[in-house]
Amino acid sequence: MEEERRFISGIVPRVEKKAPAWWFAFRENKLLVFQEPDSLSIPCLIDFAELELIALNQHYLGHLDGRDCYAVELVPESALPPGTGLEGLRLVYRRLDEALFWVATLAFSPFPDDRRLSMRTPSCSLDSQVSLASAIFLSVMCEIIIENFLSSWYVVLSRFEKPILPST
Secondary structure, eight states: OOOOOOEEEOSSOOSSOOSOEEEEEEETTEEEEEEETTEEEOOEESOGGGGOOOEEEEEEEEEETTEEEEEEEEOTTOOOOTTEEEEEHHHHTTTSOHHHHHHHHHHHTTSOOSOEEEEEOTTTOOEEEEEHHHHHHHHHHHHHHHHHSOTTOOOOOOOOSSOOOOOO
């Protein structure tokens, strides 16, 4: 029987990086993976600079089984190291370790989506900018809410910050 893996979210990384960490690097919506004949793996390095890639942003996520996890946004159009590739999250499901997959879904969320929409609330005419993904999610949720409740109610929704990893 396989041991249950545990992810604990965090905000502040360890002061000194002594042990290898998981680096979930994204270019747009594609995850950087090491491609092996029958599997994929996430870079596990002490410092992301070992890959000789430039990061636009870096966020500490927490740790999986005591190993730090970081989300990294890659510079567009930079050359990738040999043996690596970029793949969408849906394509890596079941080809990547399950616990790492769920952390990868978390790692994708800190980066803003450049595709933004203007939204205006009808009651107070407040203008706001939201990401395309958020706008689609909110519009679906608002239609469901409006059908079931008063149309003047407004709801604020947020993402979950910590995935629930299934036990194996």
